[in-house]
Amino acid sequence: MPTGKPKTTEGGPSSVLVTGGARGIGFEIVRRFLNDGYRVAFVATKANYVQRALESLRAPEDRLCAGMVDVTQQNEVERFVDQIRRRWGEITVLVNNAGISPKRVDQKVPWLSQMSQEEWARVIDVNLSGPFTLIRLLAPSMIANGYGRIINIGSLAGRAMPLIAGPHYAASKAGLIGLTRAAARDLAPHGVTVNCIAPGRILSDLTGPAEAAVNRSALSRIPIGRFGTAEEVAHLAAFLASPMAGFITGATIDITGGEFGA
Numbered sequence: 409m410p411t412g413k414p415k416t417t418e419g420g421p422s423s424v425l426v427t428g429g430a431r432g433i434g435f436e437i438v439r440r441f442l443n444d445g446y447r448v449a450f451v452a453t454k455a456n457y458v459q460r461a462l463e464s465l466r467a468p469e470d471r472l473c474a475g476m477v478d479v480t481q482q483n484e485v486e487r488f489v490d491q492i493r494r495r496w497g498e499i500t501v502l503v504n505n506a507g508i509s510p511k512r513v514d515q516k517v518p519w520l521s522q523m524s525q526e527e528w529a530r531v532i533d534v535n536l537s538g539p540f541t542l543i544r545l546l547a548p549s550m551i552a553n554g555y556g557r558i559i560n561i562g563s564l565a566g567r568a569m570p571l572i573a574g575p576h577y578a579a580s581k582a583g584l585i586g587l588t589r590a591a592a593r594d595l596a597p598h599g600v601t602v603n604c605i606a607p608g609r610i611l612s613d614l615t616g617p618a619e620a621a622v623n624r625s626a627l628s629r630i631p632i633g634r635f636g637t638a639e640e641v642a643h644l645a646a647f648l649a650s651p652m653a654g655f656i657t658g659a660t661i662d663i664t665g666g667e668f669g670a
């Protein structure tokens with residue numbers, strides 16, 4: 409039975425990189441990994457949320473580090489990863505959590521025919537190409553180290569009829585499942601696992617602004633009878649990052665309260 413923390417290259421605690429860690433699900437993942445003894449680096453795009461997250465976590469600088477980094481900007485990502493490597497050594501766990509689900513001003517989802525090429529491309533860039541960039545950047549050192557954990561945050565919308573999200577979002581999250589499987593196959597011989605967590609409706613800043621009617625109808629489809637919490641998603645991420653999950657790779661794990669779409 410495997411126990412203990414993943415090995416590190418520096419003899420200190422393992423390092424985790426979480427994208428979109430300033431709020432919502434990502435923030436709870438950051439908090440959970442910190443509590444579990446990891447060094448945690450996170451990136452996000454809004455300075456006020458980053459500041460709020462750092463103030464609320466109040467961890468010392470050798471345990472927590474944040475960067476204003478857009479995952480679609482390869483240079484920014486590379487600079488940040490270099491900085492973390494210089495400070496803490498190699499990153500052993502990557503959580504690709506940053507994601508966007510743009511809605512119109514009335515919070516409705518844009519239909520295909522009303523969607524511009526730019527709207528489509530932006531969502532694919534953040535939700536799918538962002539994880540690709542980070543996996544490509546971090547996998548070589550995980551391979552060299554003989555250990556690594558990659559966790560992609562997908563969505564029920566990538567697995568079932570998307571009822572609340574747009575076509576760009578559903579396609580990006582379905583693509584992330586394919587990327588998870590392909591990366592899992594490549595990396596499995598090197599001690600690196602790659603899995604996808606597919607949340608259903610989770611209470612967060614992303615779902616909060618939805619109309620009451622949208623949330624009521626979403627609730628009616630969840631057999632467990634409530635929305636999930638970001639902490640529950642963080643528990644699952646912590647398990648997948650642990651040595652105990654060493655035989656799970658290429659999997660997409662639903663966390664939906666029993667919902668599986670229409």
Ligand SMILES: NC(=O)c1ccc[n+]([C@@H]2O[C@H](COP(=O)([O-])OP(=O)(O)OC[C@H]3O[C@@H](n4cnc5c(N)ncnc54)[C@H](O)[C@@H]3O)[C@@H](O)[C@H]2O)c1
Binds near residue numbers: 433477508509562615
């Ligand atoms: N909340 C839900 O119900 C739900 C359901 C299924 C899947 N998800 C997925 O979970 C993840 C987190 O969702 P959430 O509800 O916490 O969202 P959120 O909007 O509350 O947080 C998203 C975070 O990602 C960051 N981010 C956005 N674009 C970025 C970029 N280009 N570069 C770097 N960071 C960026 C934001 O700054 C923010 O910190 C997303 O991938 C989302 O698709 C959420």
